[in-house]
Amino acid sequence: MGLWLLGTSGAVPDPQRDYVSLVVEYAGRLILMEAGGSPLHRLGRTGLDPMGLEGVFLSHRHPDHLSGLPVLLMGLWLRGRAHPLWIAGPEDVMERARALLELFEWQSWHGMFPVNWRPIPLEHGAVVEAAGGIRLIAAPVSHSVPTLALRMELPEGVAAYSADTAPCPEMIQLARGADVLIHEATGSYPGHTPPEGAGWVAREAGVQRLVLVHVPPEVNVEEWQARARTVFAGPVEIGRDGMRVL
Numbered sequence: 001m002g003l004w005l006l007g008t009s010g011a012v013p014d015p016q017r018d019y020v021s022l023v024v025e026y027a028g029r030l031i032l033m034e035a036g037g038s039p040l041h042r043l044g045r046t047g048l049d050p051m052g053l054e055g056v057f058l059s060h061r062h063p064d065h066l067s068g069l070p071v072l073l074m075g076l077w078l079r080g081r082a083h084p085l086w087i088a089g090p091e092d093v094m095e096r097a098r099a100l101l102e103l104f105e106w107q108s109w110h111g112m113f114p115v116n117w118r119p120i121p122l123e124h125g126a127v128v129e130a131a132g133g134i135r136l137i138a139a140p141v142s143h144s145v146p147t148l149a150l151r152m153e154l155p156e157g158v159a160a161y162s163a164d165t166a167p168c169p170e171m172i173q174l175a176r177g178a179d180v181l182i183h184e185a186t187g188s189y190p191g192h193t194p195p196e197g198a199g200w201v202a203r204e205a206g207v208q209r210l211v212l213v214h215v216p217p218e219v220n221v222e223e224w225q226a227r228a229r230t231v232f233a234g235p236v237e238i239g240r241d242g243m244r245v246l
């Protein structure tokens with residue numbers, strides 16, 4: 001079991017970093033968080049077998065988190081997947097994801113495996129998945145569109161993932177006592193977080209470690225790390241694509 005960062009960039013990827021996404025592995029099964037870029041490529045680079053995918057969680061409807069879903073499903077279908085896949089996220093994301101797939105006439109893909117849609121209410125503590133010794137709990141955070149952050153309780157420890165958000169009390173509550181907080185650090189923009197803000201959430205939630213993701217390409221990462229450290233006394237890392245966090 002474990003948790004990896006597949007991608008760590010913000011809305012603009014660069015040669016080192018693809019769109020932010022994470023994967024949980026448990027008993028040979030995988031749950032993918034976010035589907036920007038090419039999830040199959042990223043899973044393959046990390047050495048995880050995409051055929052073990054059980055479900056996909058989509059935090060919100062922005063394209064850097066959602067646009068790779070059709071090629072993910074097409075790839076799994078072409079590789080002969082038969083068992084169902086669940087897709088979870090806010091209701092408006094489920095609607096857009098279906099519309100995106102309809103654009104590619106996915107209903108006509110012969111022998112396509114079943115997809116179970118799981119709209120998750122925008123409520124603190126909504127359960128996304130609880131099986132095989134893991135629990136994924138969501139909470140709404142503060143972004144320009146409806147967005148769910150995630151708390152991931154695994155045998156290895158507890159991780160919280162902010163998705164895209166401004167620093168907010170809901171994220172502090174969701175991340176309370178986590179071993180690692182994976183927080184966006186886009187900068188001082190509405191609905192986003194500067195590094196000091198990520199440090200504040202980490203400090204107030206009492207987490208052990210902070211990993212910054214969704215960092216713009218033009219940023220000096222040492223400076224970003226140092227700014228988070230002015231607020232949070234624990235270890236601060238800049239997320240790297242392929243990095244194992246738990």
Ligand SMILES: [Zn+2]
Pocket residue numbers: 060062143164
């Ligand atoms: Zn966004």
